[in-house]
Amino acid sequence: MKKEKINIELKHLSVGYGQPGEAPLEVLTDVNLTAAPGEMVALIGSNGIGKSTLLRTLSAFQPWFAGDIQIGGKSLRTMHPKEIARIMSFVSTENIRVPNLSVFDLVAYGRFPYTNWIGMLSAEDRSIVYEAIEKVGLQGFENRPAMQISDGERQRAMIARALAQDTPVIVLDEPTAYLDVSNKYEIFHLLQVLAEEKKKTVVLSTHDLNIALREVDKLWLVTDGGNYQGAPEDAVLNGWLNKMFRNKQVGFDEKEGEFFFKKKFRAKVKVEGDGLHLIWTLRALNRKGYQIVMQADPDFNVIVKEDTWLLVANDTQKEFQSIYQLLAFLE
Numbered sequence: 001m002k003k004e005k006i007n008i009e010l011k012h013l014s015v016g017y018g019q020p021g022e023a024p025l026e027v028l029t030d031v032n033l034t035a036a037p038g039e040m041v042a043l044i045g046s047n048g049i050g051k052s053t054l055l056r057t058l059s060a061f062q063p064w065f066a067g068d069i070q071i072g073g074k075s076l077r078t079m080h081p082k083e084i085a086r087i088m089s090f091v092s093t094e095n096i097r098v099p100n101l102s103v104f105d106l107v108a109y110g111r112f113p114y115t116n117w118i119g120m121l122s123a124e125d126r127s128i129v130y131e132a133i134e135k136v137g138l139q140g141f142e143n144r145p146a147m148q149i150s151d152g153e154r155q156r157a158m159i160a161r162a163l164a165q166d167t168p169v170i171v172l173d174e175p176t177a178y179l180d181v182s183n184k185y186e187i188f189h190l191l192q193v194l195a196e197e198k199k200k201t202v203v204l205s206t207h208d209l210n211i212a213l214r215e216v217d218k219l220w221l222v223t224d225g226g227n228y229q230g231a232p233e234d235a236v237l238n239g240w241l242n243k244m245f246r247n248k249q250v251g252f253d254e255k256e257g258e259f260f261f262k263k264k265f266r267a268k269v270k271v272e273g274d275g276l277h278l279i280w281t282l283r284a285l286n287r288k289g290y291q292i293v294m295q296a297d298p299d300f301n302v303i304v305k306e307d308t309w310l311l312v313a314n315d316t317q318k319e320f321q322s323i324y325q326l327l328a329f330l331e
């Protein structure tokens with residue numbers, strides 16, 4: 001079947017929760033965001049801001065209050081669940097609580113929009129399922145009970161299920177939450193390849209900001225003060241990342257490209273040296289709360305040579321063989 005290329009548009013969207021007779025809880029209001037075919041988008045924002053709520057709403061798992069969600073120019077409100085299932089797959093971090101469900105069966109659920117009413121898999125369906133399992137590196141796990149695999153393996157299996165569903169849009173809520181750093185990069189890479197080669201629109205939420213900044217095409221940034229979208233580099237240059245956290249102690253270092261915790265400086269240090277040894281010495285001193293100065297009068301100096309660190313303070317000098325030893329002495 002020829003796959004359509006699908007745009008996503010969130011227009012003045014208000015999402016949240018409401019029970020009849022209770023005051024509605026609006027989690028996010030007036031959200032205006034877009035994603036194009038072939039784009040990998042990371043939704044980022046602080047804990048509890050409403051990322052899961054937004055993604056569940058986008059995937060038609062819950063209704064919204066105001067505005068519209070348009071998929072390929074058509075309002076999600078007007079679409080039949082079966083039509084949505086052929087356009088959009090959703091991966092969450094929820095646990096699987098079905099005993100005796102094998103990894104193969106779990107992934108095969110992805111084929112439900114295409115199977116007949118008893119869910120019979122054709123030979124083509126089975127080969128798509130095996131291919132999806134292989135793509136996420138779970139070959140050999142097909143017969144294992146899905147309840148008896150690790151969190152990371154289950155996360156891969158859930159992604160395989162979305163691959164088996166073969167939709168032009170894939171929405172993933174924290175797909176890398178349980179993965180180690182090498183698997184996080186692999187999953188980001190896999191999703192990126194899908195976006196690029198198959199022109200799928202991939203929208204995922206993540207707290208892995210450093211990876212997202214390096215790997216995705218676009219950020220959707222939700223904050224208390226509004227929403228922003230653009231290339232990760234636009235987010236850095238426009239200072240959006242500094243608006244992400246209410247905790248003013250956390251800042252974004254535009255030059256390093258990473259978040260840091262603002263500490264009170266305990267002393268000034270001037271450091272001489274070069275190469276990697278200098279860079280990591282600066283990071284270590286910074287981590288321990290020393291202010292690095294170039295011009296101002298330092299409280300002490302550190303001269304970095306390959307594998308030796310010379311501390312010069314007033315009239316005394318002391319040599320160390322590692323950063324650990326230098327920091328221990330400074331304590």
Ligand SMILES: Nc1ncnc2c1ncn2[C@@H]1O[C@H](COP(=O)(O)OP(=O)(O)OP(=O)(O)O)[C@@H](O)[C@H]1O
Nearest residue numbers: 017018025027045046047048049050051052053054
């Ligand atoms: N089923 C629910 N009913 C009512 N309120 C809810 C429900 N689920 C979540 N909330 C509330 O909605 C707000 C947003 O929650 P949500 O899970 O969307 O945030 P999030 O950005 O995904 O957080 P995190 O980064 O911690 O996963 C929170 O205040 C949360 O308590």
